[in-house]
Amino acid sequence: MVITPSDSGWKRGPLQVAFFAFDDFSGVRQITSSLDGGPGRTGSSLVIADEGVHSVQYTARDVAGNTSAPKTQVLRVDGGPPTTPSIVNPAAGAVTGDTTPAVIWDASTDSGSGVRLYSVVVRAGGAVIQNKLVAPTGAARERVDLDVLGAGGYSVQVFAADGTEPTPFLSASGETHFTVQGGPPTATLTSPAVASPGTTTATVSFDRPMNASTLPGAFTLSRTPGGNVPVTVTCNSPCTGATLTVDSPPLEGTYTASWSAAAQSDDGVPLTADSGNFKVEAYRRSDFTSGCGFTGDAPWICGADLRSVNPVGRPPLVADEREFTSPAITLRGGGQLTLSFTASHTETCAADQGRIEVDSGGGFTTVATIDNQSVSLPVPAGTGSGPAQIRLVHVLGSTTIDGCTNGTGAFTVDNLVLTR
CATH class of the missing domain: 2.60.40.10 (Immunoglobulins)
Structure with a gap:
């Protein structure tokens, strides 16, 4: 007489158990089995539903009334899969x-x-x-x-x-x-490119989440002219972008934010050391407004003031150009144009001047300088390589104006007219 399964290895439940008995003479009359010492049952199979280790006893009797010696088989039943990892x-x-x-x-x-x-x-x-x-x-x-x-x-x-x-x-x-991400983490100064004196923050973005606790000691901020500037570094969560807050109101100048490998990503990889620059400008720049009539036939008139303004009067100021660029002006039929306007300066601290540049297809070139005067001058016509543009540039007259303690003022262009 045999049983299947016939080994004690773990099997999937519910487990189907089968019995096979053979008799060469009178034949098999009955198979009897019991599970875990329970009551006997007749039949050639049984089902074990419960998980665990079980003992199955079984015997067979032939037609002549002879009974085989009882046998016992240990069977193990597993009721289901492991918990989910x-x-x-x-x-x-x-x-x-x-x-x-x-x-x-x-x-x-x-x-x-x-x-x-x-x-x-x-x-x-x-x-x-x-x-x-x-x-x-x-x-x-x-x-x-x-x-x-x-x-x-x-x-x-x-x-x-x-x-x-x-x-x-x-x-x-x-x-x-x-x-x-290939290679170590990197950072990029994303804003601002140019800030006003009221702007006290700059932002840096990372190409992967960083460990925020490693950032404060890894960032420095310096100003030209000047030197190191106290800065506070904070980060969002997850730390994919940092905010650099200037601890005192920023003076005009070029600021350099630098970061070192002391900063690490979330998985402990050092940041690539690098830097980025931004400017703080006490002077605000303006552009020709959409109301300027640079379309149709001459004359073209722009009555709006074009201003470069220092609203704060806080030293030191740094030499820098403030540009006003006109929309494209299509010059039909060649010839020349005459540009006239009134320029004025109200700065209190330096002898400033400006210049007029024209691009008639080959890039901007200086055609005149201005210093508190009205100017009339010829403007070359376009030569087929592109429309003309006019740019007025205000240049501060010294590298720094550290003595300008009350240096508010403006560079103004009024009553701009273009005629053939």
């Missing part, structure tokens, strides 16, 4: 500079056969590129380091297999998508 690293959507990132997950449990093996599957573009088999350690969290990955997007999924035979139960985590 949960990936904790990399985080969903993570960006890392680590080309061999660690995959860490909360371990699975299995009340029957136990967890026998983990499979960590990495995909790129839907195709499996790595499959790491990991034996459980018994720790609350398991981990494995991936083989080298190139820059790009990936997904990782963890499967847990138990000890059932011949086919184990499986459970699977969801897919976690992450990106490997």
Whole structure:
């Protein structure tokens, strides 16, 4: 007489047990079995539904009334798959500079056969590129380091297999998508390009999340002319962009924000050292307004004031050009134009001047300087390589004006007229 299954390995439940008896003479009349010492039952099979280790006793009787010696078989039944593994690293959507990132997950449990093996599957573009088999350690969290990955997007999924035979139960985590960023993290000064004196912040963006606690000591701010400027560094969450706040009202000048490798990404990779510049301008620049009539036939008249204004009067001011550029002016039929306007200066601290530049197709060139006077001059016509443009440039008259303690004022162009 035999039983199947006939070994004590873990099997999937519910388990179907079958008995086979043979008799060469009178034949088999009855098979009797019992489960875990319970009452006997007749028949050639039984079903074990409960998970655990079970004992099955069985015997057979032939037609002549002879009964075989009782036999016992230990059977193990596993009722279901392991609990689902949960990936904790990399985080969903993570960006890392680590080309061999660690995959860490909360371990699975299995009340029957136990967890026998983990499979960590990495995909790129839907195709499996790595499959790491990991034996459980018994720790609350398991981990494995991936083989080298190139820059790009990936997904990782963890499967847990138990000890059932011949086919184990499986459970699977969801897919976690992450990106490997080639090289160390980088930062870029994103704003401002030019700021007014009331602007006290600049922003820096990172190409991946950073460890915010490493940023304050990694950033410095300096001013030309001048020197280092106290600055406070804060970061959003996740830390993909930092705000640099000037601790005192910023003076006019060129500011350089510098950062060092002391800053690190979330996964511990040092930041690429670099810097970025922005300006703080006490003078505000203006452009020709849309109300200026540079269309149709001459004369073209722009009655709006064009102003470069220092509204704050706080020293020191730094030499810098303030430009006013006209819309494109199409010169039909060649010839020349005459530009006339009135320019005035009201600065209190320096002998300033300006200049007039014209681009008739080959780039801007200076055609006159202005210093508190009305100017009439010829403007070359376009030569077919493009329409003409006029640019007025206000130049401060000294490199710095440190003595200008009350230097408010304006450079103004009024009553601009273009005629043939």
